[in-house]
Amino acid sequence: MDELHRIPRHLLENFCAAAFERAGLSAEDSLLSARILVTADARGIPSHGVGRMMRYIRGLESRQMLPDAVPRILFESPVSLTVDANGGMGFPVSQRTMRKVIEKAQNVGMACACVRNSNHFGIAGYYAMMALKHDMIGVAMTNTAALGVPTFARQVMFGTNPLAFCAPADKLRPFVLDMATTAVTRGKLEVYDRLGKSLPDGWAVDATGQPAENPAVVLEDMLARRGGGLLPLGGFGDRYGGHKGYGLAVMVDILCALLAGAPTGPKVFDTPETSARVSHFFAAIRIASFTDPRQFKREMDEMLERLRNTPLANSQTRVFYAGEKEAEADEQNTQLGIPVDEQTLNSLQKIAIKYQLKEPLA
Amino acid sequence: MDELHRIPRHLLENFCAAAFERAGLSAEDSLLSARILVTADARGIPSHGVGRMMRYIRGLESRQMLPDAVPRILFESPVSLTVDANGGMGFPVSQRTMRKVIEKAQNVGMACACVRNSNHFGIAGYYAMMALKHDMIGVAMTNTAALGVPTFARQVMFGTNPLAFCAPADKLRPFVLDMATTAVTRGKLEVYDRLGKSLPDGWAVDATGQPAENPAVVLEDMLARRGGGLLPLGGFGDRYGGHKGYGLAVMVDILCALLAGAPTGPKVFDTPETSARVSHFFAAIRIASFTDPRQFKREMDEMLERLRNTPLANSQTRVFYAGEKEAEADEQNTQLGIPVDEQTLNSLQKIAIKYQLKEPLA
Numbered sequence: 001m002d003e004l005h006r007i008p009r010h011l012l013e014n015f016c017a018a019a020f021e022r023a024g025l026s027a028e029d030s031l032l033s034a035r036i037l038v039t040a041d042a043r044g045i046p047s048h049g050v051g052r053m054m055r056y057i058r059g060l061e062s063r064q065m066l067p068d069a070v071p072r073i074l075f076e077s078p079v080s081l082t083v084d085a086n087g088g089m090g091f092p093v094s095q096r097t098m099r100k101v102i103e104k105a106q107n108v109g110m111a112c113a114c115v116r117n118s119n120h121f122g123i124a125g126y127y128a129m130m131a132l133k134h135d136m137i138g139v140a141m142t143n144t145a146a147l148g149v150p151t152f153a154r155q156v157m158f159g160t161n162p163l164a165f166c167a168p169a170d171k172l173r174p175f176v177l178d179m180a181t182t183a184v185t186r187g188k189l190e191v192y193d194r195l196g197k198s199l200p201d202g203w204a205v206d207a208t209g210q211p212a213e214n215p216a217v218v219l220e221d222m223l224a225r226r227g228g229g230l231l232p233l234g235g236f237g238d239r240y241g242g243h244k245g246y247g248l249a250v251m252v253d254i255l256c257a258l259l260a261g262a263p264t265g266p267k268v269f270d271t272p273e274t275s276a277r278v279s280h281f282f283a284a285i286r287i288a289s290f291t292d293p294r295q296f297k298r299e300m301d302e303m304l305e306r307l308r309n310t311p312l313a314n315s316q317t318r319v320f321y322a323g324e325k326e327a328e329a330d331e332q333n334t335q336l337g338i339p340v341d342e343q344t345l346n347s348l349q350k351i352a353i354k355y356q357l358k359e360p361l362a
Numbered sequence: 363m364d365e366l367h368r369i370p371r372h373l374l375e376n377f378c379a380a381a382f383e384r385a386g387l388s389a390e391d392s393l394l395s396a397r398i399l400v401t402a403d404a405r406g407i408p409s410h411g412v413g414r415m416m417r418y419i420r421g422l423e424s425r426q427m428l429p430d431a432v433p434r435i436l437f438e439s440p441v442s443l444t445v446d447a448n449g450g451m452g453f454p455v456s457q458r459t460m461r462k463v464i465e466k467a468q469n470v471g472m473a474c475a476c477v478r479n480s481n482h483f484g485i486a487g488y489y490a491m492m493a494l495k496h497d498m499i500g501v502a503m504t505n506t507a508a509l510g511v512p513t514f515a516r517q518v519m520f521g522t523n524p525l526a527f528c529a530p531a532d533k534l535r536p537f538v539l540d541m542a543t544t545a546v547t548r549g550k551l552e553v554y555d556r557l558g559k560s561l562p563d564g565w566a567v568d569a570t571g572q573p574a575e576n577p578a579v580v581l582e583d584m585l586a587r588r589g590g591g592l593l594p595l596g597g598f599g600d601r602y603g604g605h606k607g608y609g610l611a612v613m614v615d616i617l618c619a620l621l622a623g624a625p626t627g628p629k630v631f632d633t634p635e636t637s638a639r640v641s642h643f644f645a646a647i648r649i650a651s652f653t654d655p656r657q658f659k660r661e662m663d664e665m666l667e668r669l670r671n672t673p674l675a676n677s678q679t680r681v682f683y684a685g686e687k688e689a690e691a692d693e694q695n696t697q698l699g700i701p702v703d704e705q706t707l708n709s710l711q712k713i714a715i716k717y718q719l720k721e722p723l724a
Contacts, residue, residue, distance in 0.1 A: 209675020247539035313571020
């Protein structure tokens with residue numbers, strides 16, 4: 001595989017923030033956006049990290065994403081908020097909206113918000129995790145351009161529609177579930193394509209709706225909208241619960257987009273003029289609305305400890321709980337430097353040249 | 363397969379309600395409980411229907427489930443409610459709690475509740491669906507006795523932990539997702555055992571944590587707590603997303619049990635003295651807190667119609683959305699009579715004799 005470079009976290013953040021500013025974002029929005037991208041790399045999720053910088057820069061410059069968009073509140077109540085991002089970047093509007101949700105939950109006990117007309121917001125878990133230090137459960141979801149095929153069908157009708165859910169623990173790292181509701185994401189098909197490997201059953205279907213083996217064909221057919229696409233969590237048909245993953249994906253569309261009066265499914269797509277205008281959903285639940293937060297967190301520790309200590313399957317070395325691996329990676333990478341592969345480093349260097357910025361690894 | 367008998371809906375409800383009364387439940391609780399069970403059969407989910415009557419009757423008579431339990435509110439706020447069911451039946455406390463959640467959501471915009479120390483509450487979808495006629499999104503979850511094995515492990519650590527989510531449509535039937543977070547439930551293994559069939563990969567693991575083929579062995583090992591059990595949605599390992607289903611199951615435990623200060627995972631089990639004391643979670647979100655409910659429902663129609671009309675995979679005849687099939691079954695079975703198999707009819711006849719009740723099919 002590619003060689004990995006390690007870049008000190010603050011240098012990488014500062015570089016990305018500077019680049020975003022050159023692309024037209026405000027200083028504050030630039031820093032917010034950079035932090036979220038670098039957090040994805042730190043947590044071992046490079047698919048959502050700084051490797052996407054060039055895409056955002058191009059989007060901002062071409063005004064497919066509007067650097068100067070001013071979000072508008074469409075509706076507000078003590079427990080709810082509906083926001084129109086007006087085509088701006090997903091990071092700042094999402095972070096500000098989640099902050100408001102947390103404030104409302106502090107006042108009332110819980111709150112939700114939906115955001116429409118937005119752009120890719122990075123890792124859903126970032127926003128959910130903002131609730132943790134307030135002794136709250138956090139939730140974040142987003143719809144995406146359509147890539148997923150309903151059970152028994154052959155054309156895409158929903159996105160990878162990730163959902164994140166987190167809850168704080170006391171001494172242990174928090175529980176952070178952050179998952180696409182499709183079995184895998186398109187990135188996984190791209191990796192298999194590069195490696196020349198066949199797809200396992202249950203990841204994708206071809207243009208006729210049958211299990212697909214050739215990743216290149218699936219990717220081409222999806223791009224040309226000839227049919228085929230990713231399978232929902234649970235895989236092909238209903239034998240393994242594919243209909244459940246399909247249901248979860250639609251649930252995400254309902255909470256993100258329908259509550260916000262925004263498009264869903266195949267109506268969410270990129271054009272040369274505008275990026276796919278996606279919608280998000282955020283929620284926070286104050287634990288003290290139900291029980292003593294200290295007791296809750298101690299019991300979280302106990303449960304999570306029990307899960308980690310589940311007797312292992314033969315030939316396995318460790319049982320994880322959701323978010324544990326990512327938190328460990330974050331701690332390690334913050335110390336050692338954020339890992340960045342050769343291709344990503346090249347793209348950052350191109351951005352440095354373009355904007356006459358000091359390279360992050362200079 | 364077994365012969366199916368059809369019993370008029372009101373006769374079956376009345377019979378079950380009368381039996382519950384003889385077992386010590388109040389008249390109102392009896393009717394509530396009967397309705398929920400019969401609704402499961404009507405919707406084509408007999409695993410959660412009147413076939414369980416004998417189990418409930420025995421539980422009530424032996425006081426494993428307390429017919430005279432008085433639920434206690436542990437904490438209440440305008441948006442939240444924590445209830446101790448004090449070991450009573452799950453149906454009445456769940457229905458009353460969801461009613462309160464809906465009232466709160468009518469006042470404030472949204473609300474949640476958790477219930478501890480309860481018993482099996484039937485189909486989660488029933489409680490979620492109570493929100494629909496109020497133009498609300500409804501949510502219901504429950505934990506169950508531990509049957510599911512974490513990714514990379516070999517012992518059970520969580521239940522089948524179902525979650526239900528529903529949203530109203532305008533002219534179309536509502537979207538009602540009601541799913542176990544394990545790939546399949548124990549009932550499915552029992553069916554395969556009766557038929558002498560091997561289990562497909564991805565449903566269960568044996569006592570060493572490897573994919574299990576023999577359903578009889580898995581069922582015995584689970585009962586004797588020798589290891590092995592059901593796999594989470596997404597199946598074996600993390601290749602197909604089994605870690606996601608595992609995460610969803612833990613999420614359900616956090617919302618139901620940890621918020622209520624109740625036991626989770628392997629601490630939830632039946633003893634000769636008490637049934638497994640499970641916990642539930644309920645939520646309602648008023649759509650008008652975000653957008654115009656009429657517009658929302660029209661857009662639901664549009665989205666659901668598009669999903670149903672997704673071009674079919676070869677050799678398939680129909681694409682469903684969640685809850686569509688069940689609503690159709692409910693309408694049909696309400697007209698034709700609720701289908702009851704031979705074995706269930708026999709058990710109802712035994713109850714009729716025991717309590718000197720008129721048989722539902724007399």
